[in-house]
Amino acid sequence: MKRILLKMSGESLMGKQKTGIDPEMLNAFAKEIADVSQQKTQVAIVVGGGNIFRGLKGAAQGFDRVKGDQMGMMATVINSLALQSALQSMNVKARVYTAIRMEPVGNLYDRDEAIEAMENNEVVIVSGGTGNPFFTTDTAAALRAVELNADALLKATRVDGVYTADPEKDPKATRFDEITFAECLKNEYKILDLTAFTMCKENDMPIIVFNFHEQGSLNALISGKKVGTIVRN
Numbered sequence: 001m002k003r004i005l006l007k008m009s010g011e012s013l014m015g016k017q018k019t020g021i022d023p024e025m026l027n028a029f030a031k032e033i034a035d036v037s038q039q040k041t042q043v044a045i046v047v048g049g050g051n052i053f054r055g056l057k058g059a060a061q062g063f064d065r066v067k068g069d070q071m072g073m074m075a076t077v078i079n080s081l082a083l084q085s086a087l088q089s090m091n092v093k094a095r096v097y098t099a100i101r102m103e104p105v106g107n108l109y110d111r112d113e114a115i116e117a118m119e120n121n122e123v124v125i126v127s128g129g130t131g132n133p134f135f136t137t138d139t140a141a142a143l144r145a146v147e148l149n150a151d152a153l154l155k156a157t158r159v160d161g162v163y164t165a166d167p168e169k170d171p172k173a174t175r176f177d178e179i180t181f182a183e184c185l186k187n188e189y190k191i192l193d194l195t196a197f198t199m200c201k202e203n204d205m206p207i208i209v210f211n212f213h214e215q216g217s218l219n220a221l222i223s224g225k226k227v228g229t230i231v232r233n
């Protein structure tokens with residue numbers, strides 16, 4: 001793969017903590033990304049914000065949904081800065097773009113500039129989601145993957161692929177190596193939210209679901225090894 005869009009969940013950054021960022025976890029993920037950036041593959045990253053704030057949860061607690069989503073988008077910026085800092089400490093060039101203007105925290109997202117940066121071997125972290133409420137970072141990841149001409153959207157999660165049922169709830173669930181978007185939709189396999197999923201399906205953007213907690217999994221995937229599940233048309 002020449003270029004990938006890696007989607008990391010905010011929650012994965014919590015490690016064993018109940019909220020926030022576990023530095024050990026952050027560094028472990030950064031190390032995996034640093035290893036990949038030594039290879040020829042260009043890397044763009046979208047990080048979630050669920051370890052800090054989720055708009056829907058806020059709304060359930062009485063916050064205005066739009067304010068809650070804006071707080072969630074800010075949370076993704078916090079996580080992105082943490083990841084940038086961890087990567088830089090490993091001598092990896094990394095820049096943060098924000099979907100909402102907030103210099104000097106990061107540059108306002110510019111698609112052409114982001115591509116140029118990746119072509120110059122910089123890891124590009126695209127923060128702030130889509131910049132709009134009522135979306136998720138999965139959808140932001142789908143949007144940026146398509147916009148940035150990625151070869152695939154790599155959904156880094158805590159299970160090692162798409163299963164016949166939620167593997168965390170059904171021990172009998174079996175894993176697919178490959179599956180089509182249509183089959184996923186028909187069976188309601190919940191890998192990404194529907195908006196993100198539709199965006200990928202309509203734009204022929206393959207999704208690879210893999211377990212980022214397995215050391216070396218990202219590298220193996222980039223090297224062409226069979227890791228996780230590939231979803232495509």
Ligand SMILES: Nc1ncnc2c1ncn2[C@@H]1O[C@H](COP(=O)(O)OP(=O)(O)O)[C@@H](O)[C@H]1O
Nearest residue numbers: 009157158159161162163164165166168189190
């Ligand atoms: N059919 C399925 N195949 C794989 N995972 C599933 C399936 N249905 C539900 N899941 C659950 O989806 C979770 C990943 O989705 P999500 O919560 O959006 O991840 P993240 O928080 O890592 O972005 C997995 O941890 C798994 O428990």
Ligand SMILES: O=c1ccn([C@@H]2O[C@H](COP(=O)(O)OP(=O)(O)O)[C@@H](O)[C@H]2O)c(=O)[nH]1
Nearest residue numbers: 010048049050054055069072129130135137
């Ligand atoms: O385009 C976007 C992306 C994210 N969010 C908000 O940011 C929060 C954090 O993102 P998400 O829940 O997708 O993070 P993850 O589950 O990946 O940690 C979401 O709950 C939304 O409130 C948003 O409003 N618009």
